[in-house]
Amino acid sequence: MKDPLYLDYNATAPLRPEALRAYTDAAGQAGNASSVHSFGRASRKIVEEARRRIAVSIDADPAQVIFLSGGTEANATALGSVIDERKPERLLVSDVEHTSVLQAFPDFTQTLPVDSQGRVTADVVAEALDETNAATRVSVMLANNETGVIQPIQEIAEAVHARGGLLHCDAVQGLGKRPLSFSELGADILSLSAHKLGGPQGVGALVLRNGLHMEAYLRGGGQEGRRRAGTENVAGIAAFGAAVEAAVSRLEEFETLHKAHHSMEQEILKAAPTATVFGAETERLPNTSCIAMPGVSAELQLMSLDLEGIAVSAGSACSSGKVEPSHVLRAMGAGDSLSANAIRVSSGWASKPEDLERFADAWIRLYQRQHQSSVA
Incomplete structure (x- = not known):
């Protein structure tokens, strides 16, 4: 061979060298990030520095970034737990979404057709929204994992918001491969994952626009501002932050x-x-x-x-x-x-x-x- x-x-x-160094350094740090003693505070500092690194890299505020286990959990949480003043009765998703979106809530999911190049247009989204009076959540990925085709998210966001909807964007494939600004993209919710850009497997993030409330999908602890229970993966999060920073800088x-x-x-x-x-x-x-x-x-x-x-x-x-x-x-x-x-x-x-x-x-x-x- x-x-x-x-x-x-x-x-x-593959794991970036910057991510590996960050992981190794953080893995040697004892202490639960939720503990109040000095060891816990040291772990908390690592988590918050990674949160800051990711937020700066995507033009967001650190308070908007929630750590969890990866893209699949981020998508499920975005579609099922993030709420505004109304509970969605219908979920509109493009035909080319990742299966973690297509299969998240099939009972109230309606798919949107794409053209021969794999793009869903803002007009298609607007027409589908105009056909329903239900409070609707829309999910369209930034870039397709199979073809690489990039969707017109900013245009779609305008159509969704003009009709009172909420837009989730799975940006797992886009992060670290092209410029990404959360504030300019226009989506309300963004899913990210570390291992697609050279971070470790098993860690990701959800980014929420200010003003959105999130009911914890996983309950039983106060971590991540009571938005995601479970002890933080300190070493993985540290490596995630380092990988994002390295990717965006290059x-x-x-x-x-x-x-x-x-x-x-x-x-x-x-x-x-x-x-x-x-x-x-x-x-x-x-x-x-x-x-x-x-x-x-x-x-x-x-x-x-x-x-x-x-x-x-x-x-x-x-x-x-x-x-x-x-x-x-x-x-x-x-x-x-x-x-x-x-x-x-x-x-x-x-x-x-x-x-x-x-x-x-x-x-x-x-x-x-x-x-x-x-x-x-």
């Missing part, structure tokens, strides 16, 4: 990756004109390519690339390791056959342009082998 090449950052990113590195992804896609399309790059005609994350190889299943592609030492994925990493047609691609109008042939290539902070060149070479060799065998 050749040297391993990791191109599955959207599933989880966003320019993703411009190089953006060019490398574009070149890789062009090389593939030149060798295989019938291949499909999903979301190619709209704005995407700089690190994400979702590509369908005509006539070759994603499962075969994953196995063949793995033998080449290259790690990529098919769809979301939250599907218990199953390789099956993507609901995201189906929503974009791709049939089951095309969806079943798609893989995701996602780079990150430790990736180099030559990594994408190596992937393109391996993809093209596989395509040519399969094409020649089918002709024979």
Whole structure:
């Protein structure tokens, strides 16, 4: 096997050195962050410094940041526990949301269609809101985990707020890969996760606009301002703060990756004109390519690339390791056959342009082998 090449950052990113140092330093600190003695106060200081780092990085106030276990809990909490003066009777979500949003409250969830590029427009959201008099919560992700397609959140926020709704935005994939300002985005609630940008797994955050009340989803303690019970993961939170700060300070590195992804896609399309790059005609994350190889299943592609030492994925990493047609691609109008042939290539902070060149070479060799065998 050749040297391993990791191109599955959207599933989880390798731990950044800054995050590892912060984690190691904090893990050596004894004391529960809720304890009043000096050890507890030292742990509390670590948590609050991480909260400050994250808030500054996304143009928010530290009091707006609530720590919890990750993106899935953040989404469930945002949709089920954050309330304003009215209890929502309907939840509107885009067809391409992560399953933690789509399956959070299926009994009162209505999905919103996307166009062929995977975008839900503000007009679609407005029309759906105009059809109901129920107090409505809307959830639209910032950037799709499979295609990288970026949604027009600011426009959607204006449509939602003009109709008295509340907007939640799953920004798990966007944080650390593009500029993100909570105040400018316009969402009322934001979900974040550490491990997508080089922090540790098992820690995330929810960001609330001022004035929103939150009933604790997990009860039994006064942590996080009584908004999320459970002893804080001090070391994980410290590493989260360090990872966010490091990622945001180096966003320019993703411009190089953006060019490398574009070149890789062009090389593939030149060798295989019938291949499909999903979301190619709209704005995407700089690190994400979702590509369908005509006539070759994603499962075969994953196995063949793995033998080449290259790690990529098919769809979301939250599907218990199953390789099956993507609901995201189906929503974009791709049939089951095309969806079943798609893989995701996602780079990150430790990736180099030559990594994408190596992937393109391996993809093209596989395509040519399969094409020649089918002709024979």
